[in-house]
Amino acid sequence: MRRIGLLGVVAAALVVAATAAARTSAGTPIVIGWAHDSTGPMAPFDGPALAAAQIRVAQINAKGGVDGHPLVIKTCDTQGDNAAVSKSCADKLIAEHVNVIFTTCDVDLAAPVVQESINAGLLTIAPCIGTDQMGPKRFGAKGALAFSFGNVAQDEGSAMAQFAWAKGWRKADLATDTVIVYFKNVVQAFAARWKQLGGKIVDQESYQDPAFHGNNVQNAVSRINAHPADVIVTATAGAYQALAPMITGLRTLGNNTPVLNSWAGDGTYWLPKSPKVSNYYFVTYADAFGGDPNPAINALAKKIHAATGGFVTGPAAIDGLATAIREAGGSTNGAALAAKMVKFHDVPTLSGLVSFSPQLHSVYHRQYRVIEIQNNVPKLVAEVVAKVVPKI
Amino acid sequence: MRRVVELAAPVALVLATALLGLAVSTALQTYFLDTLVKVAIVVALYVFIGNSGVLSFGHISFVALGVWTAGVLTVPEGQKNAIMPGIAHFLLHTNVGNAWSLVLAAAVGLAFAFAVGLPLMRLSGLAAGIATFGVLEIVNNVLRYDDRIGPGLNAFSSVPETTGIWQAAIGALICVVVAYAYQRSRYGRQLRATREDPAAASAAGISIYRQRLLAFAVSGALAGLAGGLYVHLLPIEIDSLYLDLTFITLAMLVVGGSGSLLGAVVGALAVGGLDSFLSAAENGVDIFGWHLNLPTDTSALTVGALMALVLVYRPGGLTGGHELSLALPRFRKDGDG
Numbered sequence: 001m002r003r004i005g006l007l008g009v010v011a012a013a014l015v016v017a018a019t020a021a022a023r024t025s026a027g028t029p030i031v032i033g034w035a036h037d038s039t040g041p042m043a044p045f046d047g048p049a050l051a052a053a054q055i056r057v058a059q060i061n062a063k064g065g066v067d068g069h070p071l072v073i074k075t076c077d078t079q080g081d082n083a084a085v086s087k088s089c090a091d092k093l094i095a096e097h098v099n100v101i102f103t104t105c106d107v108d109l110a111a112p113v114v115q116e117s118i119n120a121g122l123l124t125i126a127p128c129i130g131t132d133q134m135g136p137k138r139f140g141a142k143g144a145l146a147f148s149f150g151n152v153a154q155d156e157g158s159a160m161a162q163f164a165w166a167k168g169w170r171k172a173d174l175a176t177d178t179v180i181v182y183f184k185n186v187v188q189a190f191a192a193r194w195k196q197l198g199g200k201i202v203d204q205e206s207y208q209d210p211a212f213h214g215n216n217v218q219n220a221v222s223r224i225n226a227h228p229a230d231v232i233v234t235a236t237a238g239a240y241q242a243l244a245p246m247i248t249g250l251r252t253l254g255n256n257t258p259v260l261n262s263w264a265g266d267g268t269y270w271l272p273k274s275p276k277v278s279n280y281y282f283v284t285y286a287d288a289f290g291g292d293p294n295p296a297i298n299a300l301a302k303k304i305h306a307a308t309g310g311f312v313t314g315p316a317a318i319d320g321l322a323t324a325i326r327e328a329g330g331s332t333n334g335a336a337l338a339a340k341m342v343k344f345h346d347v348p349t350l351s352g353l354v355s356f357s358p359q360l361h362s363v364y365h366r367q368y369r370v371i372e373i374q375n376n377v378p379k380l381v382a383e384v385v386a387k388v389v390p391k392i
Numbered sequence: 393m394r395r396v397v398e399l400a401a402p403v404a405l406v407l408a409t410a411l412l413g414l415a416v417s418t419a420l421q422t423y424f425l426d427t428l429v430k431v432a433i434v435v436a437l438y439v440f441i442g443n444s445g446v447l448s449f450g451h452i453s454f455v456a457l458g459v460w461t462a463g464v465l466t467v468p469e470g471q472k473n474a475i476m477p478g479i480a481h482f483l484l485h486t487n488v489g490n491a492w493s494l495v496l497a498a499a500v501g502l503a504f505a506f507a508v509g510l511p512l513m514r515l516s517g518l519a520a521g522i523a524t525f526g527v528l529e530i531v532n533n534v535l536r537y538d539d540r541i542g543p544g545l546n547a548f549s550s551v552p553e554t555t556g557i558w559q560a561a562i563g564a565l566i567c568v569v570v571a572y573a574y575q576r577s578r579y580g581r582q583l584r585a586t587r588e589d590p591a592a593a594s595a596a597g598i599s600i601y602r603q604r605l606l607a608f609a610v611s612g613a614l615a616g617l618a619g620g621l622y623v624h625l626l627p628i629e630i631d632s633l634y635l636d637l638t639f640i641t642l643a644m645l646v647v648g649g650s651g652s653l654l655g656a657v658v659g660a661l662a663v664g665g666l667d668s669f670l671s672a673a674e675n676g677v678d679i680f681g682w683h684l685n686l687p688t689d690t691s692a693l694t695v696g697a698l699m700a701l702v703l704v705y706r707p708g709g710l711t712g713g714h715e716l717s718l719a720l721p722r723f724r725k726d727g728d729g
Contacts, residue, residue: 038688039688077674077688079671079674079688079691082671083626083627083632084422084423084626084671085675087422087626088422088423088671088672088675089419091417091418092419092675095417095419108545108546108547108549109547111549112626112627115549115550115553115627133474138474138549138550139549140468140470140471178537178545180546181546208536208545212545212631213631213634213635
């Protein structure tokens with residue numbers, strides 16, 4: 001028992017020493033290393049988040065920085081999230097003595113960066129990974145250093161179910177894009193919450209995106225069309241190249257059932273010119289088209305020509321990091337920052353109030369915006385907060 | 393002496409790459425490791441394609457099976473449910489160490505190549521190439537869709553990163569030595585005879601089918617080993633083990649010279665090295681005090697253009713399909729034919 005006590009004292013002393021050693025001296029820049037994808041499937045998500053974060057950093061620095069320390073962002077392009085380049089990027093940023101590493105918005109594509117970063121003991125943040133896997137669940141004990149300012153898919157799917165129920169829809173077809181965990185988890189969460197609300201699931205199909213060598217989305221369309229419902233629910237990104245063919249396929253078959261998507265389906269960049277898309281809904285972080293209830297978001301969206309509402313996750317992650325550094329007394333030690341971040345409860349950020357827990361290192365209870373697209377024109381139509389985070 | 397030189401040249405190239413990899417930064421070392429794994433893959437391709445003259449589009453499926461075997465068996469049990477939520481019970485609770493995972497990756501590659509080779513090695517020419525492409529398609533679709541046996545399209549994260557410079561070099565050297573031993577063996581010579589003149593080889597009593605099947609199985613084992621090395625280097629996804637990797641490794645073999653082991657190693661190092669250097673330069677590298685920062689996508693454009701140029705001026709590849717020889721070049725006497 002005495003030995004355990006002694007070990008405890010030594011361990012505590014080491015943490016205090018490490019925290020003190022990592023405490024930046026007055027005026028020293030706090031350097032954020034950002035491994036982003038500028039050319040691949042994640043580029044539409046990483047690019048706006050990074051651009052908006054750079055503006056947020058400039059705003060914070062104009063007010064004196066974080067406790068007197070200016071923030072600096074160093075970037076490295078993962079070139080389509082090539083695994084070797086991603087790993088090399090992380091090592092390059094670590095060699096340049098960055099204090100924190102930010103990574104791309106998909107947990108599988110981010111894995112090479114996350115593993116290098118947490119192995120180096122750095123706090124590792126994804127602005128918009130949307131699963132509960134950015135943490136210990138996926139990366140083991142060292143995953144305690146990994147966080148995302150994206151939504152937990154369970155929360156997002158639940159919010160989608162609530163919105164659909166409020167619209168008076170009662171029967172749903174589910175179309176699961178199986179290329180990434182986030183897509184699958186959103187649809188699973190929708191199904192779980194939909195059943196709780198009393199909704200009926202008529203048909204469940206799966207497909208994979210052409211961007212990942214998938215070729216079966218039209219098979220899913222044909223089968224869904226054979227099962228009439230009030231709403232078709234999916235989670236997929238326009239950049240992954242299945243969304244436009246799916247909706248065009250349905251409409252060509254004369255099926256005008258509303259399609260409800262997650263944040264992945266945000267934006268108008270993927271919309272086909274003909275036939276124009278109607279009866280399409282998605283939940284998102286913010287209205288990137290100028291109609292958001294928060295004027296600061298509208299101003300920022302205009303400044304960076306935002307294509308999707310996901311851009312707010314970049315500045316939100318910067319806000320969260322700044323809060324963690326202040327609460328840690330100026331330390332940039334990864335463990336010290338993670339210890340503060342995991343206790344976040346309703347911390348204000350540009351994207352709203354952010355909470356984490358030891359189990360969920362991604363955001364839940366977010367106030368989602370619901371955007372409706374008619375004739376290729378997007379419009380904010382509702383806001384929704386999930387009342388339940390279902391188990392999937 | 394000739395044998396020593398023939399083997400020494402590719403071995404020396406692999407060792408030189410490994411030693412150079414030790415001298416660079418950790419960030420650049422990843423590219424050296426990636427290139428050494430590519431050497432192992434291209435040598436595996438050479439064992440079958442180079443010796444038989446039959447094109448195969450299916451070898452990346454053996455690499456994928458090596459990745460799958462070593463990955464599924466070494467992801468820590470605590471993370472398997474997150475990465476592979478649908479994994480079968482016996483795979484969930486089965487784990488092995490680094491060395492065994494590599495041995496099993498090679499064994500699965502060997503067994504699968506032998507099994508699919510039984511019917512496919514009766515084919516020749518384009519039919520054989522397209523049939524092996526069918527194998528790639530089947531394996532890719534099974535691994536990406538069936539989440540009872542693996543992670544589907546999820547990345548193999550949390551696999552112990554044991555492929556450092558020495559494991560990568562030793563793995564590549566094992567492939568080189570096995571490939572050389574095979575090509576110098578009676579079986580390798582018989583297969584090369586079938587490549588040069590199938591009718592004469594058959595008339596001499598050589599079974600084309602058996603010799604191709606043997607080479608296919610050996611190359612499958614080497615490709616499986618390369619896959620095991622790969623998953624212990626990077627958290628890769630099954631989707632990255634498909635057409636892009638198939639074509640770039642075939643291009644490496646052709647650019648180096650598909651008729652020789654030296655060509656396979658030179659092609660992998662030349663194309664892999666150039667691609668790696670340009671990829672690194674797109675994020676900025678310092679060379680002798682000079683900072684080089686290339687525009688995005690320079691790598692893809694330059695590598696493609698240079699590969700085309702090499703083949704225009706040296707259709708036989710950089711080595712012309714020859715092994716390194718100490719013999720002096722022969723000069724024709726005046727009047728010789």
